[in-house]
Amino acid sequence: MISYAVEQVSTYAKDIDFLILLICGLVGFWFFVAEGVLFFLIFKYRAKEGGKAAYMDGTDPKHTRFISWPHRFILICDVVIVVFAVKVWMGVKQTMPAPDQTVRVVAQQWSWSFQHPGPDNKLDTADDIKTLDELHVVVGQTVQFELVSPDVIHSFSVPVFRLKQDVIPGRAIKGWFKTTQTGSYDIQCAEICGIGHGAMVARIVIEQPERYAEWVAANVATATVPPAPAAPAPAPAAPAPK
Ligand SMILES: [Cu+2]
Missing domain, CATH: 2.60.40.420 (Cupredoxins -  blue copper proteins)
Known part of the structure; x- marks a missing residue:
């Protein structure tokens, strides 16, 4: 998908693009889930005639599971990203193929x-x-x-x-x-x-x-080659003693 915008011209370009898309996909999925739940709850519990606010301290397991389960899923996604990222990093940065x-x-x-x-x-x-x-x-x-x-x-x-x-x-x-x-x-x-x-x-x-x-x-032929040092000029003849 990224290659439509910027061509892939190295052997590892596709691996890096895959990693970017993987991160965008997983982060994007959780972004839309989180925003969807947020707006759903805002709508469901909007102000109504006769409605009363309730105080919740967030310690009831019925409530904490809304945090703990997404947390576990996201940790799994993190591990997936780290595994692929390390694989690509090793291939690009930690190896040095014999150069031509x-x-x-x-x-x-x-x-x-x-x-x-x-x-x-x-x-x-x-x-x-x-x-x-x-x-x-x-x-x-x-x-x-x-x-x-x-x-x-x-x-x-x-x-x-x-x-x-x-x-x-x-x-x-x-x-x-x-x-x-x-x-x-x-x-x-x-x-x-x-x-x-x-x-x-x-x-x-x-x-x-x-x-x-x-x-x-x-x-x-036009490469920058340092010029050979010029031959030293012959020393002037010493004046004959008078
Ligand atoms: Cu610069």
Whole structure:
């Protein structure tokens, strides 16, 4: 149902949507039951000619069962939610599948920059490709990301993946996703991080392997490679002694 509004583009998006719907369904059911009983009782015991108010201290078992039985049912619902939530949490946050590709995501006031591994598929080598506001990945591959921030707390949010992870200065936070279809989708910052927070947007481009290889080939030449140090100039000849 949620996927009508926001596509599901990661392998775990459907699990998270299921959890949201489960919580909405159970909470919504009890909300309507509680409101229905409330309005029914308001109507049934409305002011009437000759009616008298009665004092009840709430200790009679005939009265307390109206609290204790719903309480038990709701506790069962809570246990159901916790069981499913832990299952999804373990699958998304407590497992780290072997990655096909590792990227570094730098969140900074107020932009996203990305470091791709380049043709050797290793980060922090001379062929890395650095981009601003655009992350490229291959469809169907497991991508491990490393989130870093040089300034304040940000949050790496990709709605189509149902992924949101805080980026904390001083830490390199790892996570993963596995894409299910090609396309170009929003990345946003989901943590108020200063005056330019609203402008902190980027795109993730999910491509077929051939297109990704073309992009790597086209960009590796312009990758930010530190220039080789210039050869030292020859020292001027010492003046001949007079
Ligand atoms: Cu931010």
